[in-house]
Amino acid sequence: MENINKIITSYLDLFFKNHKFASIPKFILLKRRRNFLRKIFSSRAEIRYINNKVIITLYVLNRERNLLKKKYISSTRLIKEYLFKRFFFFYKKKLSKIHRTFNLLSKKYIFLPSKMQKKLYIKSKIESLNKLKVFKTFYIEKIWTKLIDYYLTFHFTRLRKNSLLYYLNIFKFNKLNMLWVLTAILNKLNVLRNKKIEYNIINLKYVTNHPDFFTNVLALRLKKQKMKGFREIAKILNRTYIPNVNTIQERTFIPSTFKNKLKNLNLVSYLQNKKVNEVFNTFEKGSSNDIYNSIKYKNLGGIKVEIKGRLTKRYRADRSIYLLRWKGGLKNIDSSFQRKSAIFLRGNVKSNTAYSITASKRRIGAFAVKGWIAGK
Structure with a gap:
């Protein structure tokens, strides 16, 4: 391989x-x-x-x-x-x-x-x-x-x-x-x-669509002596676009009888200027975007970058630097909050995350860049 x-x-x-x-x-x-x-x-x-x-x-x-x-x-x-x-x-x-x-x-x-x-x-x-x-x-x-x-x-x-x-x-x-x-x-x-x-x-x-891309880019940029780790990670994180979602609504458990029926948890917004029978009829018909909404992990949920190795300024490999930054979250919303079963891929790899590692070396030693992205 x-x-x-x-x-x-x-x-x-x-x-x-x-x-x-x-x-x-x-x-x-x-x-x-x-x-x-x-x-x-x-x-x-x-x-x-x-x-x-x-x-x-x-x-x-x-x-x-x-x-x-x-x-x-x-x-x-x-x-x-x-x-x-x-x-x-x-x-x-x-x-x-x-x-x-x-x-x-x-x-x-x-x-x-x-x-x-x-x-x-x-x-x-x-x-x-x-x-x-x-x-x-x-x-x-x-x-x-x-x-x-x-x-x-x-x-x-x-x-x-x-x-x-x-x-x-x-x-x-x-x-x-x-x-x-x-x-x-x-x-x-x-x-x-x-x-x-x-x-x-x-x-x-975009670079942030796959972890293999931004780990390779970071490894190439950190080869240069004047590059700083935190600044390079910040450039990657600033380019990631995470859609604005109501996290409270997303992480609250709704019973299966009302699931995919309500747009939000406020029933008052549905009952204004409407009868109760009309509201229940709209629940039964469903929307035209059901197929698109059924596709999982189509939006970026979070990104995480980790760097570790000989990244000091001096010409001596006597100290290892560890840097970690993230944006959003890597948790699977279906399994963690909605009480649904989630499939694990190849042992302990989650179905909503993608992982990559890129090893490289500089004049004073070796280092590695790890990357994760999660969908929701």
């Missing part, structure tokens, strides 16, 4: 062999690239064996794709702005001189009946205007070629780099383009007994 997770993480960290192909100025080592926060984070693979195939479920947080998309949009906007700014600068500076010279030439030919006929005067004016038009278009083309050749090489290389990295990121999750490479590696190593592999990739939006 551990080998499969390592293969999947190394596959998601794939990059161009030649860094000059993607117009990257200097080569970055793979060891350093793995420590980047702008990459694809994946959870531990959940493998399910069937007779003829294997289903691998992966939860993915694609931070690289969102960042590259923003960079691509900003670089295209900058190119447009820079192009037009430079063009108008040359246009005002040079083409104004062209207009002056043509105005001086046109003033030489003055229409007088004794000296010049009216037809010849109009003909000379049209010829000068045509010359001005041709010269103007020629000079505008010259300005654009000069801008593209000399001034915008940096911007176009940057745009090419972002587009190539973005398409590489998309191809990693495409069955036709690159996902078959992962299946070939797994079948070559005979990790999954040469069975047909089916991938179930779930894209998550």
Whole structure:
């Protein structure tokens, strides 16, 4: 199982062999690239064996794709702005001189009946205007070629780099383009007994949606010497959104006869301007959101982060630091307060919680980050 997770993480960290192909100025080592926060984070693979195939479920947080998309949009906007700014600068500076010279030439030919006929005067004016038009278009083309050749090489290389990295990121999750490479590696190593592999990739939006994500992020950030543990945990906890729920109502036990009938415990709110028979009829019909409300653990109930290890500032591993912070609660409301039976998964693992641990090391020693999230 551990080998499969390592293969999947190394596959998601794939990059161009030649860094000059993607117009990257200097080569970055793979060891350093793995420590980047702008990459694809994946959870531990959940493998399910069937007779003829294997289903691998992966939860993915694609931070690289969102960042590259923003960079691509900003670089295209900058190119447009820079192009037009430079063009108008040359246009005002040079083409104004062209207009002056043509105005001086046109003033030489003055229409007088004794000296010049009216037809010849109009003909000379049209010829000068045509010359001005041709010269103007020629000079505008010259300005654009000069801008593209000399001034915008940096911007176009940057745009090419972002587009190539973005398409590489998309191809990693495409069955036709690159996902078959992962299946070939797994079948070559005979990790999954040469069975047909089916991938179930779930894209998550936030770091706090899975404990594997924020434990990996914290472990990468705490590798740096200037990072402080409490501050980094606070950043994770501030990003967690826990819905506002009436905890008193949620934790009070209601008998089964009145359960799922009342929105709150105040019967007065139902009896105002209504008859008793109408109230009981509404209880029997039920609401249209019964299916959605029957899904358990769809909302985040709480989060807990624990850090322990050699996280001191000094260059001596003589002291271990222990940090613990949480937000919300990890208790199962059904079993703890509503007197319902709860299923335990794999021994003592609760059905409403997900747990993860990530071990890492610094210059002065090793440390570990533990994470829990609970649903309700």
